[in-house]
Amino acid sequence: MPLSARNRIEGVVKAVENGEVASTVKIEVAKPVTITAMITKEAVEELGLKEGDKVEAVIKATEVLVSKD
Amino acid sequence: MPLSARNRIEGVVKAVENGEVASTVKIEVAKPVTITAMITKEAVEELGLKEGDKVEAVIKATEVLVSKD
Amino acid sequence: MPLSARNRIEGVVKAVENGEVASTVKIEVAKPVTITAMITKEAVEELGLKEGDKVEAVIKATEVLVSKD
C-alpha cells in the first residue's frame, strides 16, 4: 500500500510493554539501533504485536527533528 | 544533552532541499536506509545543514506508527 | 497492510496544491467533510496524487485533539 510517509524502516519487534491504554513497542531496525513507538494498546492487540514479529516503523517526515553537534 | 525523545539515529546528510519556509533533509542512517525530515528553512540555515554533515534524526516515540504484513 | 494508526478514513482527492517542498491534499471523506493533509511534494509525486484518486487519510490517535462546546 503506497503511503505518503517518507520513512518506513523494517525491523523486528524486541519488546512490547502494555499500559492500560498506551503501549510501547521496541523495534530493532539495525544492530544496535532500536526504534521505540508509543501506540494504543488497542493497536497492539489488533495487530497481535509480539516479540519476533517483522514490522515496519513508519514515520512522517514532519515528525523528524535534526540535531547537529 | 539528555532528551526525552526515545529515538536518536546517527546519520549523514545526503541532501537538503529548500522551499520558501519549509525544507526537506535526507539523512542516510545506514545503507540503504535514508530518513527524510521536513523542518523549517530557518532551522536549516541556523544549523548550517549541508551534504556530508554528521547529524542525528530525533523522533519522539509518540510519532512512530507500526505496520505489520 | 495492517497499520497501528487507529484512524483510516476513505475519501476522494479533491485538490492538490504543490509548493516547492510541501504540498496540501484535500480529501473529501463524506459530504461535506474534507480533510486536509500537508505532506511532502515528493510523496505527492511518488503516489501520483491527483484529483479523483481514491485514498485514505491516515491519522495516529495521538495526533487528535478533542474540542467540546
Added chain:
Amino acid sequence: MPLSARNRIEGVVKAVENGEVASTVKIEVAKPVTITAMITKEAVEELGLKEGDKVEAVIKATEVLVSKD
C-alpha cells in the same frame, strides 16, 4: 474560536477509556466512521468527556498521512 487546524470534524463520543495518565476517546463522526483520540486523562476530566457528548475531533494538516492503493 478560529483555529489554524484545517480539520475539525463533528461527532459524538461513543467511548472513553482511562489509563493512569492517558485516555482514549472514540468519536463517531459519521456512520460507520469512528475517530480515536489519545489524550491526557487530565483533559478527559477537565472537559468532562463522556459517552453521548457532542464534540469535534481536531487534527492539524501536518499530522495527516495519505495512503493510496
Added chain:
Amino acid sequence: MPLSARNRIEGVVKAVENGEVASTVKIEVAKPVTITAMITKEAVEELGLKEGDKVEAVIKATEVLVSKD
C-alpha cells in the same frame, strides 16, 4: 471552547512568513520567548494572521519533548 490540548499560551504575532502552501508564524509569548508555528498558508489567510494579532499557541501534550542538562 474547551479543548483537550494541555498547552495554550497567549501571545502576540511578531512575524508571518508565507511560502506557497506552508507559512511560519512567530508568536511572542513572553519577553524574550517566541514560539514559532508552521501552519498552512490557507490557515494564515483564513484567520487573517498578521503582526500585532493577539493569539494563542496551542500545543498537544504528546508533542512536547523534555530536555535536561
Added chain:
Amino acid sequence: MPLSARNRIEGVVKAVENGEVASTVKIEVAKPVTITAMITKEAVEELGLKEGDKVEAVIKATEVLVSKD
C-alpha cells in the same frame, strides 16, 4: 547541541505523574504558564525527572496550532 526544533523553552519541573508506560511532566516556564508534556515513563526514568529540575520544553514548529479570537 543545536537542534532543528524552533521552540525550546526553559522551565522548572513542577510535577511528574507516571502511568505504566506513559507519564506527564508539568514544566513551569513562566508564572503562571505551565507546559504539560506526555512522554514515555522510560524517558522520565532515564532523565531522572523530578520536581525542581531545570529543563527545557522542546517543541517542533510543525506541532504548534494557532488560535485567534
